[in-house]
Amino acid sequence: MNTEMLMLYKLMILYILDRIDFSMTSAQLTEFFIGHNYTDYITLQETISDLVADGFIEQENKRNRTLYRITQSGGEALSFFFKDISLSVRQDIDHYLYDQRYQLKDEQSTPADYYELKHNEFLAECKILDRDSTILNLQLSVPSEADAEKVCNNWRENSSEIYSYIVTKLLVGKEKE
Numbered sequence: 001m002n003t004e005m006l007m008l009y010k011l012m013i014l015y016i017l018d019r020i021d022f023s024m025t026s027a028q029l030t031e032f033f034i035g036h037n038y039t040d041y042i043t044l045q046e047t048i049s050d051l052v053a054d055g056f057i058e059q060e061n062k063r064n065r066t067l068y069r070i071t072q073s074g075g076e077a078l079s080f081f082f083k084d085i086s087l088s089v090r091q092d093i094d095h096y097l098y099d100q101r102y103q104l105k106d107e108q109s110t111p112a113d114y115y116e117l118k119h120n121e122f123l124a125e126c127k128i129l130d131r132d133s134t135i136l137n138l139q140l141s142v143p144s145e146a147d148a149e150k151v152c153n154n155w156r157e158n159s160s161e162i163y164s165y166i167v168t169k170l171l172v173g174k175e176k177e
Helices: 003-018 026-035 041-053 072-084 087-109 145-171
Strands: 057-062 065-070 112-118 121-130 133-142
Touching (some): 003 041, 003 065, 003 087, 026 041, 026 087
Antiparallel strands (some): 112 121, 121 133
């Protein structure tokens, strides 16, 4: 692979992560690069790994998702080499982030994960976040890892309905019949 192209892909990833105020998943980065035909999956993953190894981005693994965010040194490198990203590439990225802003952020604002408390007891933790604030933190004790995984997967699909239900029940209570 051409060294200049690898450098461009690294700068593009840094630019993307610098333009958002939340962590981005590997799948979201892949969607942009593959969707715009910039590179293939293997090259992208190698590029991401290089950026992590060099300390320009941080990686956080949460069950079946990997999240990335730019580091201070990544921001400094981007500011130094920013001019090497063409205007058309920056516009592609900016348009993608603008068009997908709600979907991208929504995926990060409803995290769910689980932990083993003791043998045959797991704690599923489901949250709704808004910037640096936790709006809702729901913790459920379940008897199996499979149940904890189901809770986490279903949370992503149903969090807004569950939140509305809880708030309505707590604020309004049972309607008089």
